[in-house]
Amino acid sequence: MSRGTIPILRVADNLLVTVQTELHDQVAEAFQEDVLAAVEKTGAAGLLIDVTGLDIVDSYVARVLSDTAKMARLMGTETVIVGIRPEVAATLVRMGYAMPGVRTALNVDEGLAMLPSRR
Amino acid sequence: MTIRVLNRDEMAVETEHDVVTVRRKAQAVAHGRGLSTFAIAAITTAASELARNVLAHARRGTASVEAVAADGRSGVRMVFRDDGPGIADLPRALAGGYSTARSLGLGLSGSRRLVDEFEIETAPGKGTVVTVIKWARF
Ligand SMILES: Nc1ncnc2c1ncn2[C@@H]1O[C@H](COP(=O)(O)OP(=O)(O)OP(=O)(O)O)[C@@H](O)[C@H]1O
Numbered sequence: 001m002s003r004g005t006i007p008i009l010r011v012a013d014n015l016l017v018t019v020q021t022e023l024h025d026q027v028a029e030a031f032q033e034d035v036l037a038a039v040e041k042t043g044a045a046g047l048l049i050d051v052t053g054l055d056i057v058d059s060y061v062a063r064v065l066s067d068t069a070k071m072a073r074l075m076g077t078e079t080v081i082v083g084i085r086p087e088v089a090a091t092l093v094r095m096g097y098a099m100p101g102v103r104t105a106l107n108v109d110e111g112l113a114m115l116p117s118r119r
Numbered sequence: 120m121t122i123r124v125l126n127r128d129e130m131a132v133e134t135e136h137d138v139v140t141v142r143r144k145a146q147a148v149a150h151g152r153g154l155s156t157f158a159i160a161a162i163t164t165a166a167s168e169l170a171r172n173v174l175a176h177a178r179r180g181t182a183s184v185e186a187v188a189a190d191g192r193s194g195v196r197m198v199f200r201d202d203g204p205g206i207a208d209l210p211r212a213l214a215g216g217y218s219t220a221r222s223l224g225l226g227l228s229g230s231r232r233l234v235d236e237f238e239i240e241t242a243p244g245k246g247t248v249v250t251v252i253k254w255a256r257f
């Protein structure tokens with residue numbers, strides 16, 4: 001389902017995207033394209049983006065993540081970002097970029113519980 | 120306060136990939152200096168923001184990542200240097216929410232809040248030098 005670096009899995013009515021590599025330059029664009037294409041193709045009810053693998057989220061990556069959530073919302077799919085590490089949360093808040101308007105959950109299970117089901 | 124430099128790595132900042140290299144170096148040195156997980160995330164994120172600023176606003180420059188010691192404290196110092204256009208309205212750029220690149224304008228103000236020491240030398244047409252330090256706390 002994805003072009004390479006970013007695994008996209010189907011979990012019930014939702015898509016689970018696990019971000020493992022650093023989201024920079026072309027990777028970030030490919031990420032957005034792959035995720036949105038998968039949302040369209042599957043008609044997923046919800047989108048979970050798991051960022052447990054990111055030890056750093058700078059303003060650039062935070063923007064890529066929140067833009068992706070906004071784009072998915074325009075397509076009619078809700079996004080929950082899960083697995084933001086404590087040090088990443090602390091850094092984002094201190095920088096003054098707490099990703100307003102983006103829904104978050106502690107882990108994949110809690111994120112799934114926040115999403116609607118199509119059926 | 121006398122700061123001793125134990126080790127210095129000087130890197131070019133000319134491509135996206137260089138930003139990643141600088142960030143990784145900052146992370147490795149911070150780890151080696153015994154900074155906490157939170158402090159490592161802070162200095163690494165600042166490295167990313169400041170290196171990206173060099174690339175975005177001055178096109179190219181250099182970054183130096185140093186292992187430093189002072190008064191028995193252990194830390195990381197980074198110097199970002201470029202010969203770009205400089206910053207005309209520094210107070211505004213430091214206040215945050217101001218960007219000449221139609222971005223969020225959080226990189227500079229955010230980095231300042233993430234580090235223990237922050238110095239910036241800049242003037243229109245004279246380039247920009249940003250120096251930051253993050254200390255380990257015991
Ligand atoms: N190295 C630099 N050389 C010249 N101007 C700079 C430099 N660094 C920052 N600036 C100026 O300061 C402003 C604020 O910088 P800041 O990093 O906060 O925001 P930004 O880079 O525009 O956006 P972002 O939120 O994506 O970082 C920039 O828009 C730019 O005008």
Ligand SMILES: [Mg+2]
Pocket residue numbers: 168171172175225226227
């Ligand atoms: Mg910036």
